[in-house]
Amino acid sequence: MKKVGLFGNPNTGKSSLFNRLTGLKQRVGNFPGVTVDKQLGNLKFGNETVQIIDFPGTYSIYPRSKDEQVVYKVISNPKHADYPDLAVVVVDASNLERNLLLFTQIYDLGMPTVLVLNLTDVASKNGFVINIDQLQTHFPNTIIVRSNARVGLGMKELQEAIKSLSDSNNPFHHSDPSELIAMDDLIAQSADTTDRFDRIKQIVADVVTKKENPVSHQFSSKLDRWLVHPILGYVIFFSVLLIIFQTVFSLASYPMDWIDMGFAQLSEWTTAVLPEGLLSRLLTEGIIPGIGGVLIFIPQIGLLFFLIGILEETGYMARVVFIMDKLMRPFGLNGKSVVPLISSAACAIPGVMATRTIQSWNERLTTILVAPLMSCSARIPVYTLLIGLVIPDQQIWGFLNLQGLVLFGLYALGLVTALLVALVIKQFFRKSTERSVFLLELPAYKAPRWANVGLEVFQKVKLFVFDAGKIILAISIILWALASFGPSDDMEKAAASVIKPTTENPVDLTAYEDQVAAAKLQHSYMGILGRAIEPVIKPLGYDWKMGISLLTSFAAREVFVGSLATIYSVHQESDDPKPLIERLRNEKYASGKPVYTLASGVSLLVFYAFAMQCMATLAVVKRETKSWKWPLIQLGYMGVLAYLGAFIAYQLLK
């Protein structure tokens, strides 16, 4: 299959063009060695199909960041698996000069090229007229196509151009990558760029006539007066953040509840239908809840990327970066880190996926590493339970509720710790050779193209379900197995030792079933593990029952509540934590001291604020960093923080 490479500066409408050409038939692949994804799609004419590869948007074929290296690496090596037979270079017609740099670099290699003059509508609005015939005389070996990818103009001409050039016997296929300058020879690259602009200046003077004074900038600069205003700019931005947070947090909870209920019912139904046995249990208790545990995140991911897509498409995201950069820089973060971090306060999974907009790898990685410290919504059930249990419900200073204050404190703890950890990473762990580059184009404001937003949501959801989903499913099955099996027949013996009530009273029967479940869990491998770690967690004020709940909540933090309920055989009819709180209050050590005191409760709160107890986040971090190294480092450092924090809290309050 012939390969067509799609190249172009950022903000040229390149992705609109790619979406127009390939529609929903897109795939995501890997470029070796970089974290940027390879977007692939097919284009069919009759019997023939060509593959379209969307390369990352760059200003030059010479890389200025790690992710941009892929363009150079592919172009410089005709034997590369992704080496294109034909290059389609998308050029912003309203900014011909800067855009022609990349085009001439590719054109001069002798590769067959199509020059797509996109955004010609913007150009004419700005008062530029481009003489295409004249442009053709400067680049005789290329096919020039005018297009407006936003509305789909010029797509037919582009397809025809691709078709005619992908014929094998095209006349000017003699690309010669030996002309390329070495990737690290910055001096030669600077000289080459200067020479090219000398040439391009003349071409532009020859082909572009400027009719009138530009007008379209006025709209953008009027908006910018408000949106980057020293006070209003932040007010507007924080309002936007609040809307995003509220949407991801509240609006997503409805479909999440449906998914939750749907899978619970599916599980019940399959239990009823299938014959009893190991395989049915694997299906009903392991696989179905595991899949449910993956799908439950779709509403949050979908909504967040819908909103981020709008911010990106309109050009507002670039302004966010612009006004937040100075504030985030001391922590080694980027203006673009703000949206992922705030999103992580709803859920770290879409938050981590949203770091892709950060170009600098260092800043992106730092954002990914600290994002799960933000208090996500899965911590809320744990916080609610523990605060209700150990923090007195009283007013301080007459108007502040102490419980509410502690909850706020936990959110603040997450944010402050995230920033401090980012600072530590910046100070001690970064390679100082890589400097942080800002240099960002502020695109003109425009209405979002909904098809692009929709495709972005679709891609992100697909990526999560199929890539991270596998890992989440695997871990949930392992956790299920650990909690469902024990050595020899210990679990059965423990279950049998629970005295069966003689009455048919449903209350007694439910209590009996709960006790059997508790006995089984305590004698499962998970129970044994819980006991095994007791010496380790004792200095934190925990007993082995809490240990079991800590282990099971690795699947997801909120599982902590359910596990405690199972262990203490408290029947949970609804989300109301009161019966469990009552039960936990009465839990005493053999010495008569209560197990859940202020000290052990606060210690648990701190532990949950810091610990990386979310396999889904780990799976997503693995997906985004393309290596197990970073999720494991994250698991490690957050574990150490959690242990030390909980230890200090317990020892101080004991």
Add this chain to the structure above:
Amino acid sequence: MNFTSFDLLLRVTQVIYIAVMKTLAQAKLHKRTIITGIADSDLKPKLLEMGLYTGKVVSILFRAPFGDPIAVDVDGYVLSMRLNEASLVQIEENN
């Protein structure tokens, strides 16, 4: 850090150079300025590629709330950059 005398000399030269030369970081708002060169640094090719070559006329459109970064009009498109990046762009104010 371990400075060799050469590094030190280089640094001193740089400091004097920056003190004497006017850069885009010091340009006035909305004032049209001509770029006279880009200081040698690993950012030089990147700045050139963004269209900041010698002879280009640019002006600062607005600054971020804390004065940094700045937004620069480069021949019809808006480029934002941090002050430390702008300080690599040498300019001559156009009167």
